[in-house]
Structure formats: structure tokens, C-alpha cells
Amino acid sequence: MIQRPIINAGILLVVFTSVSIFFVSFTQDQTKDQIRYNEEQLLIKRLGELVDGYDNKILDDKFSKNINIHGVDQEVNIYPAKSNNKTFAYLVEHTYPNGYNGNIRLLTGVGTDNTLLGVRVITHKETPGLGDKIDTRKSSWIEQFAGLSLSNPLPSQWKVKSDGGAFDSFTGATITPRAIVTASYQVLEYFSQHEIE
Amino acid sequence: MDDYIKITRNGLWNNNQALVALLGLCPLLAVTNNIVNAIALGAATTFVLVCSNVTVSIFRKQISKEVRIPIFVLLISSFVTIVELLMQSFFYDLYLILGIFVPLIVTNCAILGRAEAFASKNSWDKSAIDGLMMGVGFSVVLVILGAMREAIGNGTLFDQSSLLFGSVGESLSITLFENYQGTLLAVLPPGAFIGLGLIVALKNLIDVRTADASSLVSHNENVAANSVGSP
DSSP: OOOHHHHHHHHHHHHHHHHHHHHHHHHHHHHHHHHHHHHHHHHHHHHHHHOOOOOSOTTTTOEEEEEEETTEEEEEEEEEEEETTEEEEEEEEEEEEEETTEEEEEEEEEETTSBEEEEEEEEOOOOTTTGGGGSTTTOSGGGGGTTOBTTBSOGGGOSBGGGTSSBOOBTTBSHHHHHHHHHHHHHHHHHHHSOOO | OHHHHHHHHIIIIITOTTTTSOOOHHHHHHHTTSHHHHHHHHHHHHHHHHHHHHHHHHTTTTSOGGGHHHHHHHHHHHHHHHHHHHHHHHOHHHHHHHGGGTGGGGGOHHHHHHIIIIITTSOHHHHHHHHHHHHHHHHHHHHHHHHHHHHHHHSEESTTTHHHHGGGGGGGOEESSTTOOOOHHHHSHHHHHHHHHHHHHHHHHHHHHHHHHHHHHHHHHHHHHHHHHOO
């Protein structure tokens, strides 16, 4: 024989859970279109910083691919930018695993002529005040990658200055800029050696 | 009326959740890099506190003692989820910055603490005031700490206000020192601990001073009373 208070407590829990679920799912239902819209707008804004003049629905044309890059197997999202149905650039979302504090998620734009359209950091865990200068909100350092290619600068120069290369690093932070330089170079290398579609 | 004043005073000063109870330190220390983050998290926390306090106090007679904690947690987490969804749809940029700390409002012990210690024993109007004042008291500490860390760490105040207030916010941003290199310590977690410690110390100092002053006053009154009484 189960005691009465236990049954009452059970009923109470069921009632509260049901009502809570109702309110949460109602809110979710009301906000989901707006949230989806916000996410898409952010992505379009990010893509737009690297490429313009495309006339395709770039989010709908997105495809995913399993590739080995930066020494790890990963699934990357690729957004082809097309003009008159001809792809002239790819924007690729990829993860570089060797930042100062682990993964750096990047969006890199590469033209079909294998020049960089630019690089942007999507998420990172680099040290605030030191490594976070790779973020466009903190400094314009990362904008220097636009227009570079495997021959400009020469492959031996694709390093930070303290390693004998062409890129400035930040005071007190060498590992983070080194990571971005290496990641960008490896993307260029990958695109020059592989068919993308 | 006296009750309300007492509740307000408790929330803002005497039992300030951040300075006296020292609850909710995880979000307090993590998001107070700048004022805008602090305001946003403070507002979200206050909203959840008021909602959970009111709901708990309305149903306090129905909620049996044995299952009250699971029900409180359920209510709080529902409100937090709702806040998170609303923030994602209306303040998306801000949501991206605050990230994990919005869902983590659930783990702010101050909210469960007020539900258990106050709302489950008091009427809904008192609980609402209590939630509001506890929330405001907590937010004020967040904002002071955020201002200290932003000013020392970055040399700015209200940076990125546009995330919270739209285009109006851009004019709010103040640069205190031009070409300021920043003080890393203030931005990193140790800076948050040191800053909070200083604020707690300041509050205690003020409490000690006012206690001294009032005992001095009552002492003087006693002396005066005695001298009048004696010939």
C-alpha cells in the first residue's frame, strides 16, 4: 500500500512539469522563426565581410565535406559564392585545433584562383587582452590576409616575424597569431591540391 | 509598509546576495568584464528571481514540503529557458557574448535560496518585492564590478552598448584614456576576485563606521540623559 502523501507529491510534480513544459514550448514556438532569422543574418553578415558580388542563395547552396585539414579529420561547411551560376569563391568554416587555448573556429574565404579573400574568427578561447586581437572587434590584424596567396608571400615567409616570416605577432602572444597564419596557409594548400566540388 | 522597507533594505544592502550571502559568484566573476555584460546578466537574473519568487509564493500552500526543492528547480529552470529564448530572439548579439552564462543562471544559488528562504513563507506581493530588490542588489554589484574592470582593464565605459540599447547605445560609449594599453589583470578572472574583495571590504567598512556612529550617538544621549537627571 503506497502512502497517500507520496501519491499527492507525485501528482503535484506531474502537474508542475506539464505546466512548465507548456510555457517553455509555447515560448520556443513563438521565438523560433526570429532566432532562425537572427542566426542566418549573422552568417550572411560574416560571409559578406569576405565576399561580395555573389548572386546565389549562399546559405541554401551550403554543403558539408569530411576532409583532413590541420592534422585532424573534420567536417567543414563550405559556402560557394557564385555569379551567373559560376563559382568564383568558396567560404569554408573550419576548426584549427592548436590555438593557445584549444580550438579556434575560423571562416576562410578562398577564390577559385587560390587567393585568400580573407579570414575571420568565429569563436575562440584565446587570452583576453593578448591573443584576442585576432578578433575584428579588438584589432584589424586579421584583415591583412585578404589578397594573399601561396606565392605572396613565398611559402617560406608564411610565418610570424619571430619565426623568421612576414607576419607581425602581438606583444605577449605569439602562439595565437602563429595559429592563424598556419591555418590560413594550410587552407590555401588544401584548396590548391584538391577538387572542392 | 515597514515590511516593504525592511525587505528593500535587506535586498539592497543588509543581505545583499553578492556581498553578504556571496551567492551566484560564478556568473558574477565570469561576465563582469564590462558594464554591458553586467547589465544584461543582472537584468536576466532579476527577471528570473521575480518570476520564480512570485510563482513559488502563489503556490506555497499547495507545494508539499517533501517535493518543494524539485519543484523550485523546475520552475527556475523553466523561467531561465524562457529568458534564454527571448534573449536569443531580441538581443542575439548580446546572447552570443553571454553565451553559456544565461543558462547558468539556473545554478545561481541566490534564486533557489530566495525561493526557499522567503517566497515559500510569504505572500506574493512581498515575494515580488523581495525578488526585485535581491535582483537589483545583485545587479548593482555586477555593474560596479563591471565598471571597475572595464575602466582599469580597457580604459572604456559602456563599450559595445549598442548590443543592449541599439543605435542609441553607440553614443553612450566613453573612452576614458586614449591609447590605453589595458591592464590584463583586471580583465582576467583574478581581477574579478580582487575587485569583488575590495567591494566587500568597502561595504564592511561602511557598516562598521555607521555602527560606531550610531553607538556613539546613543552613548552621547545616555550621557546627556544622565547629566540632566543628576543635579
